[in-house]
Amino acid sequence: MLVELNEENFDKETKNGLKLVEFYTTWCTYCRNQRIELQELEDSDIWIGLLDADECPQFAKKYGVTGFPTFVLLKNGEKIAEFVGFHQKAQLLNRLMNYIV
Numbered sequence: 001m002l003v004e005l006n007e008e009n010f011d012k013e014t015k016n017g018l019k020l021v022e023f024y025t026t027w028c029t030y031c032r033n034q035r036i037e038l039q040e041l042e043d044s045d046i047w048i049g050l051l052d053a054d055e056c057p058q059f060a061k062k063y064g065v066t067g068f069p070t071f072v073l074l075k076n077g078e079k080i081a082e083f084v085g086f087h088q089k090a091q092l093l094n095r096l097m098n099y100i101v
Helices: 010-014 029-039 057-062 089-100
Strands: 002-005 018-024 048-052 070-075 078-084
Touching: 002 010, 010 018, 010 048, 018 029, 018 089, 029 048, 029 089, 070 089, 078 089
Parallel strands: 002 048, 018 048
Antiparallel strands: 018 070, 070 078
16 A cells, blocks of 8 residues: 655654655656556555655654655654665565564
């Protein structure tokens, strides 16, 4: 499941459970390529939030995001991991497995 995040819904959407948030920018080529990989997971049970860091820079600053794309894994709103750079679908799922099992 892909969920568009913004300053109005970010806290509500990420406060409970395990949530993966992709910080991206519209001008980033790697981010555009990453979106293609993420769309393959759109119908899965994996919750992935998408946050435009140019539109909501306060969240990028809060979580220490300086490059794009960056994935931040949150557990009940607290950062527990960060994955920087482009990830193929299989790579991303393998990294997530370390936190699910």
